[in-house]
Amino acid sequence: MINWILFWSLSTLPLAVTLFFASQILNCRRHKKAAVGFFHPYTNDGGGGERVLWCAVKAIQEQNPDLHSVIFTGDHDASSQSLMSRATDRFGVHLIYPPKVVHLNKRKWIEETTYPHFTMIGQSLGSVYLAWEALTKFTPLYYFDTSGYAFTYPIVRLFGCKVICYTHYPTISLDMISRVRQRSSMYNNDALIARSTWLSRCKIIYYTVFSRMYGMVGSCAHLVMVNSSWTRSHIEKLWGIHERIKQVYPPCDTSGLQSLPLERSVETPKIISVAQFRPEKAHSLQLEAFSVAIKKLDADFPRPKLQFVGSCRNKSDEERLQNLKDKAVQLNIQDDVEFHKNVMYRDLVRLLAGAVAGIHSMLDEHFGISVVEYMAAGAIPIAHNSAGPRMDIVLDEDGLQTGFLAENIEEYADAILRIVKMPEPERLKVATAARRRASRFSEQRFYHDLKAAIRPVICHTSE
Known part of the structure; x- marks a missing residue:
């Protein structure tokens, strides 16, 4: 299943285009760096997800000091030193050394304002484009998604990286599909759609197809960490990789x-x-x-x-x-x-x-x-x-x-x-x-559980 997901898209492209992309991927695979690349396009959101990012960076710096930490971000004013200072000033997290920064120029393709309609699928496909930019600029041994962009995982596997993710919540959940069936009007279900039987049925089809796609791409991860019992129950049902899912509560001060x-x-x-x-x-x-x-x-x-x-x-x-x-x-x-x-x-x-x-x-x-x-x-x-x-x-x-x-x-x-x-x-x-x-x-519990979870996957040692 995973191999089919990885190579189907390339096989459907014209030969010249396929060869171009294949040569790009092979070149990047040959020049992978001893690093963990954290895919976190917004490093200034100030929320719990950003705290997880900095605590995860610190945990890996402590456990694998021979691996470089790299942040893929769309914030162009971000620098190694400013991000290190931000982790301390905003979250009280003291990194051991400043992370390397790789700036992304295509972040607009994951912004919800870019997709007034079909936002989920638009942002998901946009994240693939953004991941391509990230990995062609810098290809790490380990790709750590801390923002929930599961559609990037197949292409990351093509680049030869091991995929680790910390999933805060599923992009789509069975509860979301249920609410559309019940025609409940919410922030993610417009009142116009909720009032219409025909539009609601169309949206159910859209959500159902998307959830199956989401399950396929999610199954490409080597390790999935989830933040709660609720998230775990949904990810297990959607991704079907129970043995690769670990529950790691997020770090709280x-x-x-x-x-x-x-x-x-x-x-x-x-x-x-x-x-x-x-x-x-x-x-x-x-x-x-x-x-x-x-x-x-x-x-x-x-x-x-x-x-x-x-x-x-x-x-x-x-x-x-x-x-x-x-x-x-x-x-x-x-x-x-x-x-x-x-x-x-x-x-x-x-x-x-x-x-x-x-x-x-x-x-x-x-x-x-x-x-x-x-x-x-x-x-x-x-x-x-x-x-x-x-x-x-x-x-x-x-x-x-x-x-x-x-x-x-x-x-x-x-x-x-x-x-x-x-x-x-x-x-x-x-x-x-x-x-x-x-x-x-506690943060201490997070560090302990995250290190235990990644230990079988991140087994790199300096030569």
Whole structure:
């Protein structure tokens, strides 16, 4: 199956074109470098995926010092030193030495704005083009995809590289297909399609075909690391390579955050929301729930403040942030809401240190690093009752509650009220249990599990 995937595309091209591409590939195969190439086109997104990147780079630098670390990025202002500094300043990750940088000029082919329709397949095929650019510029022994571009794996195998990936979430999931069948309108299923039986049937066919393609390309990986039980269950069903899949929880700064005092000021209870300003993060739901909670709050209790902390990747994210600010004005809660964009790591820690609760509202969040960070910092989590938070994170610890799960505006508002009204001894009890739970997802655990997973695959030694 894998050989068919690797060579079918070349065999269908005209002979002259096939010979050209074949000569390019053979030349690159002959000049492979003793390096691990990390395919991460966006090294400035500031999210959990970027933390995984830098922790993975550090882990491999520690375990395989004879291998160079190379970052394939589309950020043209990125340099070896600036990326090393960014890992430290933004995430508190200290790399052993600066990684080599290979700049990519074709990143527009993986941007969703390039494909107003059929976005998934467009971005997936665009990633193949981007991977071709990356590997013809620098061909490593090991290709490490930390961004989820599975369609690149067959072509990477053609270049003779071993394929390792850390999959944060499946590009398509069985849940997505199910929602289209149910005609649910969401950020990835336009209301026009949801209202139309014919369009919904077409989209089901599109999703079904895409999921089978996704399964074939994913099966080309030599090692697949997944970040949660939810992601693992979907990848196992879609890719069918159970023996090559390892569950490695993402790195969370539990040790640093656990040193923060649990006692918090309750004069103005602060509720923090840490997430990139992306549509799936459902920030609007948080604003509406917060507004409902304030209206229900008795005058005897202090008025809370909601703090949004996140990064913007592009103009669309900037517009989304402005829309949230406008919505706060419409709900008449602008004085109770703060927005912190692209903050440094030390500032994030300061904000977490003052929060009594942390809110998270993404449906089917594959894991939920921010939820763990809330718990480690002593902020009681209010997370969506699905996927990672429900299956791995917000679970009882030694029989004690560690947080709240919610699904709609009313449930989120009720959870906010319960925390704001919670007596201090009870809040400390829940926060203490949550902090113990968070220790299961430490950076140290990530380093240990990732090194154990890659050891059978990355077996290079210096000569």
